[in-house]
Amino acid sequence: MDDLKKLRNTLLEKMKFRENNQNAQVQVQVKVAMATCGIASGAKEVMDFMAEEFDKRNIEAVVTQTGCMGYCYAEPTIEVKLPNNEPVIFGWVDLKKADRIIEKYIRNNELVEGIIPLNFASIDDNLNDETTERKKQIRIALRNCGVINPENIDDYIGRDGYQALGRCLTELSPDVVIDQVKKSGLRGRGGGGFPTGLKWEITRKSVAKPKYVVCNADEGDPGAFMDRSILEGDPHSVIEAMAIAGYAIGAEFGVVYIRAEYPLAIERLKIAIGQARVLGLLGRNIFGTDFCFDIELRYGAGAFVCGEETALIHSMEGNRGEPTVKPPFPSVSGYLGLPTNVNNVETFANIPPIITKGAEWFASIGSEKSKGTKVFALAGQINNVGLIEVPMGTTLRDVIYEIGGGIRDSREFKAVQTGGPSGGCLTKKHLDTPIDYDNLIASGSMMGSGGMIVMDEADCMVAIAKFYLEFTVEESCGKCSPCRIGNKRLFEILEKITKGNGTLEDLEHLRTLGNVIKDTSLCGLGQTSPNPVLSTLDNFFEEYYEHVVDKKCRAGVCKSLMKYIIQEDNCVGCMACARNCPVNAITGEKKLPHLINQHICIKCGACMEKCKFNAIYTN
Template identity: 65%
Template sequence: MAKQIKMHLLVCCGTGCRASQSATLQKALERELKTNGLEDEAKVVTTGCFGFCEKGPIVKVHPDNTFYVEVKPEDAEEIVKEHVLKGRKVERLLYTDPKVKEHVPDSKHMGFYRKQIRIALRNCGLIDPENIDEYLARDGYQALGKVITEMTPESTIDVIKKSELRGRGGAGFPTGLKWEITRKSKSDQKYVVCNADEGDPGAFMDRSILEGDPHVVLEAMAICGYAIGADKGLIYIRAEYPLAIHRLKIAIEQAREYGLLGKNLFNSGFNFDIDLRYGAGAFVCGEETALIHSMEGERGEPTFKPPFPSVEGYLGKPTNVNNVETFANVPIIINKGADWFKTIGTEKSKGTKVFALAGKINNVGLIEIPMGTTLREVIFEIGGGIKDGKKFKAVQTGGPSGGCLTEKHLDLPIEYETLVAAGSMMGSGGMIVMDEDDCMVSVAKFFLDFTVEESCGKCSPCRIGNKRLYEMLDTITKGEGTMETLDKLKNLSKVIKDTSLCGLGQTAPNPVLSTINNFWDEYVEHVVDKKCKASVCKSLMRYVVIPENCVGCTVCARNCPVNCIKGERKQVHEIDQTACIKCGACYEKCKFNAIEIV
């Protein structure tokens, strides 16, 4: 029988480490194990990215958790002979703590290399979301118990104010202040509303929290209800989130069974219950006044503020609207205290932010980082860099309301203020990464297409203005734009921003303005040179055969879906430009680099 494997050498094969020869290293380790007759006792396993690419390649040894950094293929012999055979760690390859300048023996002692801290997502991926008992085992509902039995509403608001928690829906309004304003509004009935109308393309932070840890939102809403004096909570969630709805329903039912929602919570006389309200998935309903109108059964259209919902909201009563992620931070702040929360993040932005990483990035996924982390750390360390080794071009934050940030912004710490100053915004947390193959005019057009579709049509700057913006972008991508079009584009953008009724219209031109600011040359290229460098705008490109390279193999002609490539066998082929649909099939299939894009 084969010997039991007693040791594992984990070699990081993320893109970063691959680029620094981790594949060769892996083979070298395997070879050394074999040479030393250890292949039955130790095994080399490749893993995904450790998020520590700047020190790659990484080798982690199990079971003693040794963490080697910057390992070269020639180090394989020493690791095998010393560590695997004799059990002695190779000191010089250990990670050196930059602060104390000492070698760190194992990964448990180097927790800080992990760029992420999970606060809002603390139970996500850990507990069974359909079992309240698992939430209770993780201190669930203790914060609610604490505020109801040991604290006054005022002192509860005080803790949230002191923690400096700001709204995670995008604008960053201080949560404690919002609660205080709603508390001070006099009324016989008040409401707590959870905004779960997550609408940014590519964003799924709130959905993941609701799917992975629904009780945290229920608990926080009850805490908020106690603080502002409301006994009714409503979750406005889009109907296209069926799993989140399913799990919320189960969670509400279970909480009611335990008496954690309903009447007389903790024998205090305080009542609180929660219902769901479904949205039809209109982007504008993420705006709080539109959301409230939609819940009332009216059209999902925003109204002018003031009056703010904190004063006059759902059914005309004071209503506190917070986003899912904001709520997810509340119970832990009550449990651990405002001072603990303030140790995380930066001076003006405390705590963490969840982002949904998407686009041309290796590790697409859900991440939670302390405020102040740089875009570079997010994209190149946590995200594992750009797909297929392409060049980073831009990152879009804040969804259709945000903007594109570029290379020069990579070392920008992620905070509410810094992102706005750079021409984008925090937004709810969508982060779309773009590479050299993306055309920025087309990106702006994509987002405009979205806002034109989602505009409710109530005010003319948004309804008509954005449509005109879209048409101008369209002419530019078709090669029909002039420098005058660009001027018009800029001016109209500013007018729409200044005159629209709600946040949707006020921010809709942002993708246009930020791409104009950061990629002016690309716009000029489109209108003056009639070129699209990224080869996205089909009207501005042609596929042509390079006669010197063409051997007449007929592969292109056979793969052309519209049969527009003519040519005899072993003769130079030709593409009929009038019939070509620019699908790129010939370009991809040609083995002789005989087709180019001009």
Template identity: 75%
Template sequence: MTNLGGSKMSQHKQIRIALNNCGVIDPENIKEYIARDGYLALGKCLTEMKPEDIIREIKDSGLRGRGGGGFPAGLKWEIAAKNQADQKYVVCNADEGDPGAFMDRSILEGDPHAVLEAMAICGYSMGATKGLIYIRAEYPLAIERLKIAIEQAREFGLLGKNLFGTDFEFDIEIRYGAGAFVCGEETALIHSMEGLRGEPTIKPPYPAESGYFGKPTNVNNVETYANVPIILRKGANWFNKIGTEKSKGTKVFALAGKIKNVGLVEVPMGTTLREVIYEIGGGIENDKKFKAVQTGGPSGGCLTEKHLDTPIDFDNLVQAGSMMGSGGMIVMDEDNCMVSVAKFYLEFTVEESCGKCSPCRIGNKRLYELLDRITQGKGEMEDLKRLRNMSNVIKDTSLCGLGQTSPNPVLSTLDNFYDEYVAHVVDKKCIAGQCKDLMTYFVIEENCVGCTACARVCPVGAITGEKKEVHYINPEICIKCGACEERCKFDAIIVK
């Protein structure tokens, strides 16, 4: 079901690096990958380059981790390389748990060998002979294709012993996630691979020092690895010319929501949100008004009109109150209530919190409860202050990246849509018309013909009125199911 944008998606402004082969080659045939210079980089590394040269090349390229925080990949490799041990591990984080993001899945389904090749290169550069791919069990096709790819790579002598006639050996195993968003955090991921509860631990020690079963371990995500072979083929200087000063290369986004063209886009760092949403995504569907764009998933924030011309890169998004995250990009229109959006993300965080540290375990629950009350019209102005304080403390005190970023949807909507919060709290109104508790159904007298259709469909008997007379909806009884509005053929029922 890989949706790479379809025919409608404009290729204008896009550059394909990570998605280079996706949709172009048959991912189940290693020969097609090889035909597009696949495994050339690995061969070059093993026969012509020293481990430190590879690390320098990756460092020079400016490649930063595509999974969330944007830590420089070369630096990570270097630390893992410097830590001596009898066994080291290369781990690929394919536990894409961000709701609304599916670029890792697409890469694994469309170009699995790029990841395998990159892991072998990483292994050679840091002195590891074992690779592990931690993938969501919910991605059966990606798993299947990875298995085929690993098998074929072994057959072709591209995994296993004596690669390219050298002493170097490297092989890869697949490990399955089991449905825990927090396992995207690298220490939690490692615990999960060890057969434990996926709870994060305090860093340091970093996995590069003490990771999988206490051994130096390098963890990068799928998209990060997918950039590696091409960097080594075309050179750091080719790669670092793309992008902005501190964010090099491209980023894949999963464009979704109220947008005309949904799907994956890969754009150079520094492209503006406006370019992505309007030029590539074709603008808002049904010609509604753009309201916000959410980036970074549950860790990110909602950006508005004023951010549309901000060049997208790691640092600019953080500055704007959001983050790159793994690359989810959800567009919202005027029908989306921003308090509800914040609540939606908090509901997710509450469900996905591992429960280890108290601010994330309890604090997020309290944030959610407060947001829920606001959407029910039970909020007070004092609550908005509490929301902010709780959010700040949760960010400030949580153990891992999950809790440290989970209040971002709240803080960014408080910053950018404060009036909407106030409307819920003071006027008890939801401008977007999404909060059922704040809506009232009315009969427009001049349109009502008294056909009684609405009264008959009302499940709770809230509508009264004689035949051919104007009907009345009792707000005390009405459960706001909307059945009457749908049934009325005369546009006589509206909701406000």
């Protein structure tokens, strides 16, 4: 057993050496962020181009791919490390720019525009050192994303990969492992926030055998892509953590339940599992101990409700993904009726550093009741759309204005939606609230899996609530009536309001019905689905009121409430609008002001586009 570990250590040393020293001194290292969004923006072309050009121009350089660096707004992004220089990240790299980077920066060490300042601390930094500048971001779950080549296990091992697993198997008993996870204060990152260590302990104590470890990679929240980025950028961390969980709870079999919509993540996971098997890090007698563990993939098929753990388990069994009442919890009776431990991708990604760096280290980061960091996918009307990881307890203001770079086009911040269709909206008054599980729930929203959609004054909150309800109606599995029928009715009332037919009574109905659905639904989907409505009602009641009483949508989103009006003073009677109106709603004599018949108008805006005299406006 010790021999094997020694062998592993020399291997680790060798890899570290190769990674950090030898190459770095003689060669130029270029890393291209090749996650789904990077590839869609042309990262593959940039990578091929650079490799080819280095050859042609006789520059000794290594071009490797890596995962998401988190700067989605600036894709494609590349990192260039010159010998004896700090790495520099360039954004918005197309072929032309790649050419300039080669000629100017790599050849002559002259900087090129489009440099992205590094704004996060890594787990290797001494976080408690007061002398170093405090970084807003700390990367624990994303520690390897954008750093290593996800398709090469050596890279992962070179960054202390599989050391945590080795340590657990050879030095720690399962109870100690669980104790460490409990002490770290890690809570489920999928949204619920259940203490991970406790979950492991309950599964360990269940008597039935065999037991299963399941990784929930069915990231269904629209606007959330943390799990995809981790799987695409650092698949081994999830594999290693699943094996640790297997050891701790006494399971030999793991399943990753992953969305079929993530082909690249599936591909990279498959490669990673294969590599781990070859090195004996999965399979029989891992690290020479009698612990055996292997992982299989199961694919989701596009059902949001399958993110709920009981529904996910039914789907794994090949059934319709309908949830069942808890208890029994999966930790007692799950997959095939046996004890099953379900954790989310990001939760797993936090496990190896907790083991190697210690529970105390992890618990020193974050707020009182929520430890560690949380990855957020920042999207919507924000300048720096991307993936960020901040300590729990960071304020919304820091996230939006410091890291996110503020609202696009310097517009006014209106709200941020967290927790997807299960969450709610946070507004200006919440800007200085520290983000953690309990504070978000107290504010009428929830952590959710980590999607953060930023909205500005051009977004109508009633329409947003309607958008989420439409989603829930479509994704409700239909098993229990509060969710199946109640959400449909909620949606219909919202539609009535956005069409301009709402009454004040409807607003009352929204609230009562919403609360009934919350209280009586069977699973997490129904219990949280009215949140977008209830929280917008609480925070933006005046907007609902305007829709209902003044028949006005201040954001101009609800078309039915919008009126196109001709300003008589500016209208010269050129007939251009009348000729272009598809429904002949405009009448008027030549050279006299025209009039739009509001009953016929379909609000297409064609008249406004054609008018050369700015005579048409909307209310």
